[in-house]
Amino acid sequence: GESVGLHLPTLSVQEGDNSIINCAYSNSASDYFIWYKQESGKGPQFIIDIRSNMDKRQGQRVTVLLNKTVKHLSLQIAATQPGDSAVYFCAEINNNDMRFGAGTRLTVKP
């Protein structure tokens, strides 16, 4: 799966604020979703996942919300820290095929 030729949207937040990163997915049949975090110069790393039979899943400081009605996925980061600055990708999985979203660059201001 790929997200090609798209300049990344950006989100800038103040340290300590909550961040919300959004992702619109394309296939209503997608049944599994993953958020990845990619720090500068590194490969993407798994953050959190959610299956389509759930609408919310929480991790440590992160929450993923899934709205299947409008095919929307969001990643909420509580008390954003400088170390959260990265590009965040969502991925949708349908029938063993994974497609990445375009990604959002999160910048945390001290």
Add this chain to the structure above:
Amino acid sequence: SQTIHQWPATLVQPVGSPLSLECTVEGTSNPNLYWYRQAAGRGLQLLFYSVGIGQISSEVPQNLSASRPQDRQFILSSKKLLLSDSGFYLCAWVPHGFHYGYTFGSGTRLTVV
């Protein structure tokens, strides 16, 4: 535990020179392997994937090729680099039978000059 290694981390090559990037996975057998490219400030583009030794699928026509000479080794090559080949190259793996939930390598930053 499983680990994935990519090298080199950075590479500067002149236009027209050959390329060989290597990726190896440890701690698993018969993984599915992937090469992605990421241009600066852009998303991920799938280049090649492999479900077994000698089995390579190409997603986009390009100046690059891939090979899988051993079960846990995936190589990205070019005979003659173009300026447009510059980018961040990522290798990834998943257990055989899966095509999602990748574990990515640390990437290779290629600059063609």
